[in-house]
Amino acid sequence: MMNNIPDPNTYAALPEEMFVIGEDDTLAEEIARPSTTYWHDVWQRFRKDKLAVAGLIVIAIMTVLCIVMPLVSPYTYDGSDYLHMNNPPSWEHLCGTDQMGRDQFIRIMYGARISLTIGFVAAFINFVIGVIYGGLSGYLGGRVDMVLMRIVDILSSLPSLLYIVLIMLIFGSNIGSVILALCFTSWIGTARVVRSEVMHLKHSEYVLANRLSGATTWHLLIHHLLPNAMGPIIVSTAFLIPGAIFSEAFLSFLGIGIQAPQASWGSLANSAIPVMQMYPHLMLFPVIAICITMFSFNFIGDGLRDALDPRLKK
Amino acid sequence: MSKLLEVKNLTTSFRIGVGLVQAVRGISFHVDEGESIGIVGESGSGKSVTMLSVMGLLPDYADIKADSILFNGREMTAMNEKELRAMHGSEIGMIFQDPMTSLNPLFTVEQQLTESLKIHQGLKKQEARARALELLKLAEIPNPEARLKQYPHELSGGMRQRVMIAIAIACSPKMVIADEPTTALDVTIQAQILDLLNHLKQEMKTSIIMITHDLGVIASMCSRIQVMYGGTICEQGTAREIFYDPKHPYTWGLLNSIPKLTGDTNEKLIPIRGTPPDMLMPPKGCPFAPRCQYCMPVCREYMPPRTVLGDTHAVACHLMHPKAPKVLRREG
């Protein structure tokens, strides 16, 4: 099948015309695979990852639901109905009601608002800090880089969970301080990635070539260094989102995060502990919500990593 | 002389996501005992894959088929994993292209050098060390005692390649496969490494298969040369035949692209136009046709059959057909 060699008789009988050296200079006409742009490629690879696409869809649905549901639902997150306390799930209350007769479903939706907000905002802030810090460190290099990296080394060897707790205690329990606490050390990973990418690119030949042709520092940074470093940065940011959501749930679960009557998934789970035996649905739904979200974000992160850096997958 | 290695109709392809990459397409060759042959070709021509297939060192997504691979009278295609491994390092040694990455960074030179001695010859630690010292001396490495305790990152590129050579010849193999052994090295070091290989070949009576993209490297070492392109052998012959009476336009191209040290400063190097074919979709005719100056309609239709020109010389080109025009090599 592979070797298209004619048998001797056919070969000998081939007509003369077949043996004329071509005048046409259509040499080296290449049968190349269709070339595509990098981002198009990334999207194609990402699309093939079913889990990642499923994760993306789940997060999209959750975002829409948590925005829309509280607007159209007859219940509010703090509206108690003392006639219907600890009700099991029903058509009226999809996820049942809690100890104070509040609709569990709407409280989970409010929890989703908080979790997603914290996830995205914290990831964004960490992304900005990380890119600026790592970019400066990598670009300036030398002494500045050394000092900045020592600071990062020290920060990263602090037990960050303890400091998150301390920050929460100082600034009180609300979304703002949760985000602040999460921005304490989470950007370190991004900063390191950005730094090493920038360092690597700074010494690469195409940047040198651009520099020789008279490009300014800013032009280089904005048009060449960052777009090329974007892949790893996006991946590390994507994983910051589930990390932030997890930390918020953790803090609320400990009782120092989001405070009642506001609801967060962590605090919902926490307040269900005492009645876990009798009303397992109060525990079940917030826990399912957390797990689905964590899974979705982790799948998206994995999918992005594989799509952005196909070398890692193969 | 008896044949040490004889490969018949070897085909290797890689299963990758989008399809089958046909890296080697039905090639046959042999190596005599104590003989050195060279395999020449551009990157992607299938020359390294050929030898890795023979050794059975390709990853499992590679599909290797051959009518027969005889080594020293034994059929390698019928061997199981264990029998193959017993031959690796003891009867066939291998030297790889990049000495920076081919040595394990976490083990000392001694650990890596004595490993095959311990496996194949059952040497004890002390005996193995004594032999390792001998080998390092053989590979002309200065201060061998100190080198034994060092890690690869503490050695220069040339030194590492010498260590690789010492590893390859540790068990006095009948055949050494050198896969671009000098490509990653400085020019001066290249010459030294080639000298060393030549010297070892004469001293140890080892057959050497030299894989390279550089005809110049081969000239001094190999009695026979085969030129590969697009996973096929396009021309094979003695060094004399390849250098002085080449028949295939691709061989002409290769020869024209090496500088001749005749002192003629106006000498023009003629590059071969275009790039090697995509082996995911190889052309149905001659793989070189799209880049060939002498391309004929037949070249695009059929792959050229092998034309035997003498005891040692054979070429696969449609220009050998009686109806084809007679063209002469244009020298650079």
Next chain:
Amino acid sequence: MLKYIIKRLLAGVLTMVVLITVTFFMMHAMPGGPFSPSEEKNVPIEVLERIAASYGLDQPVWKQYLNYWGNLLHGDLGVSYKTVGTVNEKISGHFPASARVGGLAVIFSLLVGIPMGLLAAIYRGKVADFTTLALATIGISVPVFVLSLLLSYLFSSKLNWLPTYGLDSWLCYILPVLCLSFNPIAYIARQTRSSMLEALEQDYVRTARAKGVSELMVVCKHALKNALTPVITYLGPLVAGLLTGSFIVESRFAIPGLGYYFVRSISDRDYTMIMGIVIFFGLFVVICNLISDILLAIVDPRVKLTND
């Protein structure tokens, strides 16, 4: 080697200084001191002031800071404000419980995580691989408090197989150790798998095969040693984190460990206890990192050069 260790040690000392300073001032920025009128409503203000003075809390902050350092250098972490006894006593009393559970969790994570990752890499694309990846994804995605709730609900409340609190018998260790090691196992398995896959594609693995090294030795000697370096780096933070106890797991299973007391002293605003525990944690993290750095330098001789 010695130079490298000294360098790491100095970095560790610097980290400790920063840690102590930051913690100290953070504690003082916290609203409501241990003896502030808002906290203790039933005690007359004069009495509170006298108690505060007896602990030196009426002095300016910088003086308190220096005092704290003075005591610290003598190994004295101070007296607990809210409970009877010194901080040193509290830590030495509660650390062993944390260390036992944490130590078991570390061993368990390594014993399960590394072989899992190894098998996944060798049988890539096969059942072992998918199972490992699925378990690892669950391990990374399911928060530890969710896991501890589910496990205690299932095995204690419903099935009544395992006790939910205390450390009285070996059965008590099963659930906490499982909860603590779940996430590390996932991390180690994933890390081992990916670095193993990378190692198996390296040229030196091909060299080893070409030398005739058996496949088992290629994997277990040449590739694994290289693949484990990232795991060693992770070991420091892991050991420190697990040995010093997880807040959640210790509170959930009522283990009288350090994590549990840390959470309690936070709600008590017991400054000296919080500071003491944070410093102890910090010291522990620094030491564990130092050990894993040294271990890494022993395994990988190149580290000493690149980390200069």
